[in-house]
Amino acid sequence: MIVLDSNEMRALERAAVRAGGSMASLMEKAGAAVVELAAGIIAEKQLQTITILCGKGNNGGDGFVVARFLSMMFPDICIILPCGYPETDLAKVNFNLVPDKVPVLDFAEQYEECVARMNDSDLIIDAIYGLGFKDFLDPASAELAQLANRNEKAVRLAVDIPSGIVCNTGEVGGGCFHADHTVTFTAMKPLHVLYPGAQFCGKVTVASVGIPANLVDASTYTLKTADDFLASHSLPHRAPYIHKGNNGTLLSICGSYGMAGAAVLSGMAALRCGVGLLRCAVPKTIYPIVSSELTEAVFTPANASESGTISFHEFDRLQFEIMEKASAVLIGCGLGLTEDTVSLVSQLIISSTKPMVIDADGINAAAQNTDVLRGAMAPVILTPHPGEMARLMGVTTHEVQRDRCSAAKNFAAQYNCTVVLKGAHTIIALPDGNAYVNLTGNNGLAKGGSGDVLAGMIASFLAQGCDPEAAAIFGVYYHGLAADRCAERLSPRTMLPRDLLQELPQVI
Numbered sequence: 289m290i291v292l293d294s295n296e297m298r299a300l301e302r303a304a305v306r307a308g309g310s311m312a313s314l315m316e317k318a319g320a321a322v323v324e325l326a327a328g329i330i331a332e333k334q335l336q337t338i339t340i341l342c343g344k345g346n347n348g349g350d351g352f353v354v355a356r357f358l359s360m361m362f363p364d365i366c367i368i369l370p371c372g373y374p375e376t377d378l379a380k381v382n383f384n385l386v387p388d389k390v391p392v393l394d395f396a397e398q399y400e401e402c403v404a405r406m407n408d409s410d411l412i413i414d415a416i417y418g419l420g421f422k423d424f425l426d427p428a429s430a431e432l433a434q435l436a437n438r439n440e441k442a443v444r445l446a447v448d449i450p451s452g453i454v455c456n457t458g459e460v461g462g463g464c465f466h467a468d469h470t471v472t473f474t475a476m477k478p479l480h481v482l483y484p485g486a487q488f489c490g491k492v493t494v495a496s497v498g499i500p501a502n503l504v505d506a507s508t509y510t511l512k513t514a515d516d517f518l519a520s521h522s523l524p525h526r527a528p529y530i531h532k533g534n535n536g537t538l539l540s541i542c543g544s545y546g547m548a549g550a551a552v553l554s555g556m557a558a559l560r561c562g563v564g565l566l567r568c569a570v571p572k573t574i575y576p577i578v579s580s581e582l583t584e585a586v587f588t589p590a591n592a593s594e595s596g597t598i599s600f601h602e603f604d605r606l607q608f609e610i611m612e613k614a615s616a617v618l619i620g621c622g623l624g625l626t627e628d629t630v631s632l633v634s635q636l637i638i639s640s641t642k643p644m645v646i647d648a649d650g651i652n653a654a655a656q657n658t659d660v661l662r663g664a665m666a667p668v669i670l671t672p673h674p675g676e677m678a679r680l681m682g683v684t685t686h687e688v689q690r691d692r693c694s695a696a697k698n699f700a701a702q703y704n705c706t707v708v709l710k711g712a713h714t715i716i717a718l719p720d721g722n723a724y725v726n727l728t729g730n731n732g733l734a735k736g737g738s739g740d741v742l743a744g745m746i747a748s749f750l751a752q753g754c755d756p757e758a759a760a761i762f763g764v765y766y767h768g769l770a771a772d773r774c775a776e777r778l779s780p781r782t783m784l785p786r787d788l789l790q791e792l793p794q795v796i
Contacts, residue, residue, distance in 0.1 A: 289475065289476060289494070289513045289515075289516050290476075290507075290509040290511070290512055290516070291475060291477065291478055291480070291481055291509060291511035291725065292476075292477060292507065292510060293455065293456045293477065293478055293510045294456055294477070296508055296510060297419060297474070297475070297477065298419070299507065300474065300499060300503060300504065300507045301314060301499070303503050303507070304498075304499040304500065307503060309498065309499070311346075311378055312378060312381070313498065314473075314497045314498065314499070315346065315349050315353060315378055315382065316353055317496075317497040318350050318353070318448075318473050318495070318497050319350050319352075319353025319354045319357060319382075321473065321495030321496070321497065322350065322445070322447055322471045322495075323354055323357040323358055324495075325469060325471050325493055326358065326413065326445055327358070327361060329445070329469070330362060330411060333410075333443065335410035335411045335443065336364055337364050337366075337405075337408055337409045337410045338358060338365050338366070338409065338411045339366050339367075339368060339409040339412050340354055340355050340365070340366070340367050340368070340412075340413040340415060341368050341370060341412065341413065341414050341415060341416050341429075341436075342367055342368070342374075342415050342416065343370065343371055343415065343416035343429070344369075344371045344372055344374050344375045344376070344379065345374075345375065345376050345417070345418060345420065346378055346379055347415050347416065347418030347447060347449075348369075348374055348379050348383075348415055348416065349376065349378045349381075349382045349383075350415050350418075350447045350448070351367070351415025351416075351447060352374070352382035352383045352385070352386050352415075353382050353385075354447070355367050355386050355390055356382070356385055356386050356387065356390075359387050359389065359390050365390050366390065366391050366392075366393065366405055367390060367391070367392045367393065368393045368405065368406070368432065370395045370416060370426070370428040370432050371426060371429065372394065372396070373394075393405065395428045395431075406432065406435040406436060406439060407435065409442050410441065410442055410443065411443050412436045412439065412443070412444050413446075413447065414436070414444065414447060414450060414451050414467065415447040416429050416432070416451040417429070417451040417452070418447075418448050418449055418455075419448070419455050420455075421451065421452070421453070421454060423454070423461045424452075424461045425452045425461075425463060425464070429451055430452070430463045433451060433452055433463050433464060433465045433466075436465060436466070437463075437465070437466045443469070444466060444467050444469075445467060445468065445469045445470070445471070446465055446467035446469070446470040446490075447470075447471060448470070448471070448473060448477075449470070449472070449479060450465040450466070450467045450470060450485075450488050450489055452465055452488075453479045453488060454479065455477050455478060455479050456477075456478050456510075456691075457478060457479070457482065457485075457690060457691045457692075457693070457694075458478055458481075458482030458484060458485030458486060458692075459484070459690060459691075460484050460485055464485075465488070466488050466490075467489055468490040469490045469491050469493065470490055470493070471493045471495055472492060472493070472494055472495070473494075473496075474494070474495075474496065474497060474499050474504060475494060475504070476492060476494055476513075480492045481511065481513070481713050481725045482692060482693060482713060482725070483711070483712045486712075510693060510723070511693065511715075511723050511724060511725045512722070512723075512724050512725075513724065513725055513726070513727055514724050514725065514726040514727065514728070514761050514764060514765045515727065515765070516724075517724060517757075517758075517761045518761070518762075518765060521758055523562075523749070523752075524753050524754065531564075532564035533564060534564065535562060535563060535564025535565075535752055536563050536564050536565075536616065536748075536751035536752040536753060537564060537565040537566075537567060537615050537616075537751060538558050538563045538565070538566050538567065538614065538615070538616050538617070538618060538750075538751040539567045539568075539569065539606075539609050539610055539613065539614035539616070539617050539642075540555055540558065540567065540568045540585075540617075540618045540619075540621075540744070540747070541569045541598065541606060541617065541618065541620075541623070541632075541636070542554055542555070542568070542570065542619065542620065542621040542622055542623060543568075543570040543571060543574050543621070543622045543623070544574070544595075544596050544597040544622055544623055544624035545571060545574060545592065545595070545597070545624075546596065547622030547623075547624065548574040548577040548578050548622070549737060549740075550621040550648065550737070551574070551582075551622055552577075552578055552582060553621070553741050553744065553786065553789075554618060554621040554647075554740040554743050554747075555568055555578070555581075555582045555585055555744060556582065556741075556744070556786075556789050557740070557741040557742070557743075557744030557748065557788070557789060557792070558618070558744040558745070558747055558748035558751075559582070559584055559585070559748070560745075560792040560793065561744070561745045561748035561752075561763075561766075561792065561796065562748060562796075563747075563748040563752060564751075564752075566582065566585040566586070567585065567587075567588065567613060567614065568582060568587050569587075569588040569590050569602070569609065570587065570588075570589065570590065571589075571590055571591075571592035571596060571597065571598050572591065573596055574596075575587060588609060590605075590606075593626060593628045595626050595628075596624065597623065597624035597626045597628055597629050598623070598628065598629065598632060600627075600628040600629075600631045600632050602632070603631075603632055606632075606636065607635075607640075610639075610640050610641070610642050611641055611642075614751070615642060615751045615752075615753070616642055616644065616645070616747055616750040616751035617636070617640055617642055617643070617644040617645070617747070618644075618645045618647070618743060618747035619633060619636060619645070619647075620633070620646050620647040620648045620650020620651060620743070621647050621648050621649075621650075621739075621740045621743055621744070622648065622649070622740070623648065623649040623650055625652050625653060629649060629650075630653040630656050632653075633646070633653035633654055634656075634657060634660045637654065637660050637664050637668065638660055638663040638664060638665065639665070640664070640665060640666050641665055641666055642666055643666050643667040643756060644664070644666060645668075645669045645743055645746050645747040645750060646668060646669070646671070647670075647739060647740070647742075647743035648743070651670055651671070651672050651676045651679070651680065654670075654680070655676070655679040655680045658680055658703065661703040662703060664704075667705070667706070667756045668705040668706070669706040669707075669708060669746060669756050669759065669760055670705055670706070670708065671708040671710060671739065671743050672707070672708075672709060672710065673710045673711065673739065674688045674689055674692075674711055677695060677699070677707075680699060681695065689711075692709055692715055693723065693725075695709065696709040696715040696716075696717035696723065697715075697717045697721065700717035700718060700721075700723075701717075701719060701720075704719045705719060706718055706719065706756045706760050708742075708760050708764060712729070712731070713725050713726060713729075714726045714729070714764050714768070716757075716760045716761055716764055718756075718757055724761055726761075726764045726765055726768055727768075728764075728765055728768025728771070729769075729771045730768075730772060730780050731780050732774060732779070732780030732781070732783040733768075733771050733785075735784065735785055736785075737784070737786070738767075738771075738785045738788070740785065741788050741789065742764065745762075745763040745766065745767055745792075746762075746763030746764070747759075748763075749762050749763055766792065767788065769795040770788045770791035770792050770795050771788060771791075773791040773794060774787045774788060774791055777791075
């Protein structure tokens with residue numbers, strides 16, 4: 289499914305009008321779509337008192353359409369105006385079509401009555417702000433949102449966007465309406481899939497409002513969902529007569545003294561995802577530990593620096609391993625950050641002729657001089673968490689999190705690499721400007737080692753012949769799906785990264 293930002297959605301609406309539609313028709317159908325969901329909820333839960341919060345723009349216009357339709361089916365409908373009477377032409381037209389039997393309360397002039405109504409409501413429909421919301425709710429809307437959120441008996445339904453959330457980034461500047469359900473139109477918007485906004489949308493329903501499919505298909509879009517990619521792509525087919533050489537060889541340059549587990553988890557994940565041969569370059573100091581866990585791997589025990597990381601003097605040997613024996617490279621999981629590893633990572637990036645996944649301290653090493661990424665001879669996939677992304681960009685983690693999508697897309701385009709920006713609803717950004725958002729996974733992944741598993745999975749698919757786009761999306765999607773299975777079986781709190789390894793055979 290595509291995800292449209294506010295500008296893309298408006299452009300699509302204009303295209304629909306040029307093709308013979310009208311904004312009035314789109315608003316009518318939007319209201320009808322909300323009513324369809326609302327009526328089902330009302331009937332199922334036997335709700336009685338329905339309050340619709342209508343702003344002064346076109347989102348409020350949608351709300352007036354909702355009020356008109358619901359008043360034909362249910363007796364107790366009320367409208368509250370937090371910002372005064374409608375100002376856009378379409379909103380004015382639909383306000384005038386609301387039947388006289390539907391009471392309209394002005395929040396500023398009928399404050400006590402509005403508060404009492406909010407506290408008594410069984411269903412509260414938010415149609416205050418839409419695509420154009422920028423930063424903070426006005427005081428009246430903020431108070432109404434708080435009243436709605438505190439009403440524990442009420443079902444809360446948002447029209448297109450819960451008021452208080454910025455459409456294109458998912459930012460919540462202050463308070464916002466906490467929806468149990470959101471009905472959006474034609475396509476999801478960034479706030480429906482980007483946190484923190486996504487947590488306040490509840491169950492999101494995408495409703496058609498009559499925009500022709502050919503116009504939707506031709507529109508530009510901010511994101512696609514990962515499951516959209518999987519619907520038309522599958523893992524490489526394996527013939528019955530293949531041998532391990534046909535399934536790729538991954539060179540894993542991971543681990544350091546004190547961080548043997550990262551090499552183990554990433555290596556096990558790579559093996560579980562089907563790579564034909566795993567070759568592990570690890571410091572000699574941790575070779576006994578890692579080799580006892582990764583019994584299927586082949587090892588290159590490497591000389592270590594005084595700090596226990598792989599020595600830069602191993603560069604020539606590792607470069608030979610890449611050129612002669614590997615089909616892809618994974619570097620960084622538990623690697624450690626020293627002068628040796630910074631130099632090693634930089635030199636391997638610019639000399640490798642095989643595609644590379646760079647994770648953890650590999651990213652931190654590359655952040656010392658991001659220009660080396662522009663010199664890469666082969667495709668590079670970076671798998672940063674927000675803090676590592678901030679180091680790469682030279683900004684704060686807060687700035688990355690304010691607009692995760694733009695951060696990933698801009699860096700991927702600027703440095704000609706694939707960026708997997710980890711976190712709730714991971715972003716996969718490609719060098720060509722396209723990007724995906726993954727909707728699998730849960731907060732049980734917020735544990736040390738989860739990223740090592742993901743890096744190993746992506747590198748495994750890359751070694752098996754997937755292009756960087758497919759390797760990244762397959763890895764992120766199946767990683768999240770395995771986490772969802774773990775959460776069902778163990779709970780998010782108690783699941784461990786190693787538990788993902790047991791679920792991978794079931795989800796792939």
